[in-house]
Amino acid sequence: MRYLFEAFAFDTDRRELHRGTDVVSIAPQVFDLLDYLIRNRERVVSKDDLISAIWNGRIVSDAALTTRLNIARSAIGDTGHEQRLIKTLPRKGFRFVGPVLEAQDPAGGVVADNPVEPSKVALTLPDKPSIAVLAFQNMSGDPDQEYFADGMAEDILTGLSRHRWLFVIARNSSFTYKGRAVDVRQVGRELGVRYVLEGSIRRFSTRVRFTAQLVDTATGNHVWGEKYDGKAEDLFDLQDRITEAVVGILEPTIQLAEIERTRRKRPENLGAYDYYLRAQALTDAFTRNSVQAMLNNCLQAITLDPTFAPAYALAARAYIQRHTQGWVVDEPREHAEVLDLVERGLRADRLDPLMLGTAGHCFAWFAHDLAKGIAYIDEALSVNPNHAHAYLQSGVVRTRAGDTEVAIKHLNHARRLSPRDSRGYAIFQALALAHQLGGNLEMASDWAHRAVQHNPNYLPGWVVLASSAASIGRDAEAKAAAQTLLGLDPQFSIRRLIRRYPIAMRDKFEPYYEGLRRAGVPD
Known part of the structure; x- marks a missing residue:
């Protein structure tokens, strides 16, 4: 054999x-x-x-x-x-x-x-998204630029390989196509991958242009494409910036393509990863039914594959959504359930950045241990420095710890890594709160507006809008925001907010709570 x-x-x-x-x-x-x-x-x-x-x-x-x-x-x-x-x-x-x-x-x-x-035989696809990064074409006509093209492809390949939910073909296989005109569908068959990333680099005068395309090998269709321009003064700095941008945008792009593929599958043909993707498709709906369906799909995935850490992380996220929206019925029981999920997920894969970051978020929220939460989130960032969601989690938890300067820096980095992120509302809300605690009330109000426009079902967006608007004297706007948040959670009160979320410095949050009182939120 x-x-x-x-x-x-x-x-x-x-x-x-x-x-x-x-x-x-x-x-x-x-x-x-x-x-x-x-x-x-x-x-x-x-x-x-x-x-x-x-x-x-x-x-x-x-x-x-x-x-x-x-x-x-x-x-x-x-x-x-x-x-x-x-x-x-x-x-x-x-x-x-x-x-x-x-x-x-x-x-x-x-x-x-x-x-x-x-490589001449069609390989079966792995049970998770698979990608090959081909050597990029040097379009400059200058052989000395070959190292730059190869270095760019290698850096992007390394960045993608940090995402453990992706199957990434090694350089020594994908670079064998260098200098050859090949059909990406053939590459897909020979390497056993669903996606191929190809690109080209052209240097002219004092500038460099990089073009990249992500192609579905089953159809030959382009899933995503982009051009990047920069000054050629510091090629390695430009290489780092382009690598960061490409890796950041590929993660949500591939997940959206995979979600669409899974939607077309019959339920009896679903595997653990398919159930995970179905849960992923529900993450931004923020309704009671969507959160329950999200959790159910994750539990199905865990039953089929108890070692699949991302399913534990996404199940924990369902509990986080219940917590933020005020839908928790039995708080001690649900807190114990989510912390148990987190511990099991960490045992399944201690190096998965999504699991590490979500564990940190949950230790902060449900165990009220901000220091432990930050430690796990920092570990996620050390495993994958290009993980946009971990930067979001860092900003959210660090804001509660009172470190608004680093929080804002990390939240802006999350936006840079994933500029079209479906979780934009969470980033905007976290920026609004961080800026309000830092005393920049106008900017806080602007970010709060962006949060509720991006996802009007996201209750924390309305909370920070009510407080920030009241703090700058926009009383009518503040009262309208307060009415909307009370419509989403009729039991909402400042006391429940204080109990629900840990904070390191009460005095730093007092102006925030005072803004809510002025907006008409019950104590």
């Missing part, structure tokens, strides 16, 4: 690992380890499973097993950080997660001396 994945062919009969026409040197024990993981790729195999199969049950140290796994990853171009092909599931085991095609040997058991490169 030959197993084909990425640029590799794994031949169990000849006990050889090929990359293209080259044989990769690999120790027998490491070969057996890869063989076992690939054959059992539909499940998580435990440490005991591996020891029984590879070492015949002999006592083996964790260090020895880790060493063999690292060697196996290295042989197939993977790393312990990326875990693109071999994934470690803490306290559970290991799984080969790369898309694999099984190929029988030719009749008679004779294998050609030059095996067929797996």
Whole structure:
């Protein structure tokens, strides 16, 4: 049997690992380890499973097993950080997660001396969004600019690989198409990916223009495209800025495309990721029914795959929405439920930035531990410095901790990373509150207006609009905002607001509460 994945062919009969026409040197024990993981790729195999199969049950140290796994990853171009092909599931085991095609040997058991490169065979798609970043074209006519084009593609690829919900093809596979005219649909088949990012760079006079397109490999249609211009004075600074912008916009773009794809699926064909996407599509509706449906879909995803951390994070977000909208019925029970979800999500994947950031948000809101919340959010940002939602969460929690200067900086960075974010209303509301606490009342009112215009069902937007408008003497506007927020939550009061959210410095929030009193919000 030959197993084909990425640029590799794994031949169990000849006990050889090929990359293209080259044989990769690999120790027998490491070969057996890869063989076992690939054959059992539909499940998580435990440490005991591996020891029984590879070492015949002999006592083996964790260090020895880790060493063999690292060697196996290295042989197939993977790393312990990326875990693109071999994934470690803490306290559970290991799984080969790369898309694999099984190929029988030719009749008679004779294998050609030059095996067929797996890139010529259509690979099955993985069970999460998959993307290949092709080498960008240097349109400058200057060979010396080749390094800049390659560096740009590599940086974007690295930025995307930090999003653990994405399956990102390694550079050594996607760059094999460099300098060739290829159909992206062919690339999709050969690399087993749903999306391809291609681009070009042109330098003229003192400026550089970068063009990028995201293409659906099933149809060949463009999902997204953009041009970026900048001065060529500092190429590396320009490279960093473009990389940040492209990575930031690709995350929501790909998720929207995946949500649309999942909507067309029949319910009986849904997997864990599909249920997660259905929940994702409901996140901005802010109605009781949408929040309940969002939670139900997440719980279905968790049932199908208890190791899928983003589903825990999104389920926790459903509880956050209930909390902010005033829909909590049994506060102690729901707080315990959401904190349990967070702990289970962290056990499932301690490196998922969405899970880490959401854990921080929940520890701040539901355990009233702002310091712990900020620590987890900062960890999310260290794992993925391009994670727009973690910057939003940082701004929200840091505002409550009284650090409005850093909060505003992080919220503006979230806007820069994801300028078309569907969660714009949350960013705008958080900016309004941070500016109001910082004493910039006019700017606070402006951001509050943007928040309620972006999502009129989002109650916190009306709260900060009522307070900021009253604080600058716009009494009629403040009273109208107060009436709207009381329509969304008839039980809303300043006392409930104080109890609902933790704050580090009460005196800093007193003018905010006074603005609500002037607007007519009950004490």
